[in-house]
Amino acid sequence: MSTTTQAGARIASASSLGVLATLRRGVQVSPEILDGLWVTLALAVAAALGRVVVPIAVQQTIDTGIGAESGPDATRVAVLVSVAAVLLVGAGLCSALVNVRLFRSTEAGLASLRVRAFRHVHDLSTLTQGTERRGALVSRVTSDVDTISLFVQWGGIMLLVSVLQIGVATVLMAIYSWQLTIVVWACFVPLFLVLRPAQRHVNQAYTDVRARVGAMLGAISESVVGAETIRAYGVGARTARRIDAAVDATRGAMVRAQKLVAVVFSSGVLVANLVLAVVVVLGSYLGVAGDISVGQLLAFLFLVQLFTGPVQMATEILNELQNAVAGWRRVLAVLETPLDVVDPGADGVVSPRGPAHVRLERVRFAYPDGPEVLHGVDLDLPARTSVAVVGATGSGKTTIAKLVTRLMDPTGGRVLLDGVDLREVRGSSLRERVVLVPQEGFLFEGTVEENAAYGLRDGSASDDERRARVAAAVARLGLTDWVADLPDGAGTQVGQRGESLSAGERQLVALLRAYLAEADLLVLDEATSAVDPAAEVRIARALATLTAGRSTLTIAHRLSTAEAADLVVVVDAGHVVEVGSHAELVEADGVYAHMHAAWVSQTR
Numbered sequence: 001m002s003t004t005t006q007a008g009a010r011i012a013s014a015s016s017l018g019v020l021a022t023l024r025r026g027v028q029v030s031p032e033i034l035d036g037l038w039v040t041l042a043l044a045v046a047a048a049l050g051r052v053v054v055p056i057a058v059q060q061t062i063d064t065g066i067g068a069e070s071g072p073d074a075t076r077v078a079v080l081v082s083v084a085a086v087l088l089v090g091a092g093l094c095s096a097l098v099n100v101r102l103f104r105s106t107e108a109g110l111a112s113l114r115v116r117a118f119r120h121v122h123d124l125s126t127l128t129q130g131t132e133r134r135g136a137l138v139s140r141v142t143s144d145v146d147t148i149s150l151f152v153q154w155g156g157i158m159l160l161v162s163v164l165q166i167g168v169a170t171v172l173m174a175i176y177s178w179q180l181t182i183v184v185w186a187c188f189v190p191l192f193l194v195l196r197p198a199q200r201h202v203n204q205a206y207t208d209v210r211a212r213v214g215a216m217l218g219a220i221s222e223s224v225v226g227a228e229t230i231r232a233y234g235v236g237a238r239t240a241r242r243i244d245a246a247v248d249a250t251r252g253a254m255v256r257a258q259k260l261v262a263v264v265f266s267s268g269v270l271v272a273n274l275v276l277a278v279v280v281v282l283g284s285y286l287g288v289a290g291d292i293s294v295g296q297l298l299a300f301l302f303l304v305q306l307f308t309g310p311v312q313m314a315t316e317i318l319n320e321l322q323n324a325v326a327g328w329r330r331v332l333a334v335l336e337t338p339l340d341v342v343d344p345g346a347d348g349v350v351s352p353r354g355p356a357h358v359r360l361e362r363v364r365f366a367y368p369d370g371p372e373v374l375h376g377v378d379l380d381l382p383a384r385t386s387v388a389v390v391g392a393t394g395s396g397k398t399t400i401a402k403l404v405t406r407l408m409d410p411t412g413g414r415v416l417l418d419g420v421d422l423r424e425v426r427g428s429s430l431r432e433r434v435v436l437v438p439q440e441g442f443l444f445e446g447t448v449e450e451n452a453a454y455g456l457r458d459g460s461a462s463d464d465e466r467r468a469r470v471a472a473a474v475a476r477l478g479l480t481d482w483v484a485d486l487p488d489g490a491g492t493q494v495g496q497r498g499e500s501l502s503a504g505e506r507q508l509v510a511l512l513r514a515y516l517a518e519a520d521l522l523v524l525d526e527a528t529s530a531v532d533p534a535a536e537v538r539i540a541r542a543l544a545t546l547t548a549g550r551s552t553l554t555i556a557h558r559l560s561t562a563e564a565a566d567l568v569v570v571v572d573a574g575h576v577v578e579v580g581s582h583a584e585l586v587e588a589d590g591v592y593a594h595m596h597a598a599w600v601s602q603t604r
Ligand SMILES: Nc1ncnc2c1ncn2[C@@H]1O[C@H](COP(=O)(O)OP(=O)(O)OP(=O)(O)O)[C@@H](O)[C@H]1O
Pocket: 130, 367, 368, 370, 373, 391, 392, 393, 394, 395, 396, 397, 398, 399, 400
């Protein structure tokens, strides 16, 4: 047994790009974030410049107003204060505008990122989706995008303003006293050097946090979806323990990340206070020596605070940045996961409607990371024929059905629809011609009628048309009595996932849906859930009408279905071992004949 390829791409836990490459790629994916960036930047520069108004005003007021050589000059003080007030109001306005503009552009960018990530998740085959827990996948499109939004709207602008503020403060400080400026930088440079490796640890810690949050959401959503089974088997305590462990792991990861951030933050505060003390002492000496005026020293102290503020904030910004980069990496990993079932789109062949003929040629298949489960299957399913696939559990029947409906592609060989490889058929055309009716059709919250109408291909049909077509299908499948007996007829609510209906009723809705789809080939995974005899008769009658004159491939769990089929295909451990009519196969006295004999002796 040799497997050359494997089906389904795995969704990586995170993209492997570095911080800058992640940001660059993130912006490429959501270019709306950059909309009007230059104006926003100009406003941010104005807002940052506004921050030095106070130190300059203080210095000017003291040195040239109050402490003027010719005595205090009240007019000059008044002018200085008025100009400073106007500039401060202007800077405040710029700052508000920056926030509004950033909020608008990032929300637009992130909304489109969410939509794109969701579409991509949707386009991934069920096989690829299955490589990650559903809840964790949802968290990539929701909470991971939120972390990006937090950073871009707050951290991003703070980063920008901080860098500008440090630059402007440095220039002004150097004008007042280059000696003290060197001292300030000399104290902060080591801090920057320490921050760099710390940043890598914080980065790792936040990647861990995002992964744990995803795992936690996965565990929680699984326990909500599987609530009935959990209750039925009384495994609530075990499930609770699993969730507790996931919550605890998330808490642990967060605490670890926050501890790192706290250490970095405290060292920033410590250095900032140290610098202020050093500047006061050295500044006093320089003042006595006549190298700096009182106004300049006071202004310098203000500037030191302007300088240290962003440096301390840098740790918090770093925090947000790491969180955002970790989130961005996880979202990008989804977008970078290649589609394994690629729709050729407009380049694809439009398969003409009419009786469908399917051929499988040397089809091989292996699930991701699994052994080969189909070993070179050859099969011819003529048009307008009802085919029943039978075989032991795990023999590969469902796998064949998924390949014929192109929920996944074979890892070897090809599946042909009217002579054309399914990989070359346009997705919309394939969906029009081939419909899979799963054992348990998923019902959406809504009415019986709305759920049946999911089968309709014409999305533009009006409500009245839809209602009329559903009613016609109900009549055609002989379900008028059943619908009339429902509490609100076709308008009866099915509840979440159809849980207000019985298993048999859910099957009827699924059959209505399949009938409305008007497919040329129906692939039916026969329901195994037992229903009462009356429902059984109703389902059988509806099925007979649904399949009449159509090509059908049924995964038969009951041999009565095989008895009624035109052709029976027997699958055993990934090989097709017999093909023929029921009578022929019984006559041949092979695998099928023995299965049938065993079944007859048990049931009749
Ligand atoms: N998603 C999956 N990932 C990995 N292995 C899988 C997956 N689905 C099925 N398999 C394996 O592939 C083999 C064939 O499975 P398949 O579902 O086609 O069997 P089946 O004949 O339809 O069985 P049943 O009658 O129980 O539905 C089995 O060994 C099964 O364990």
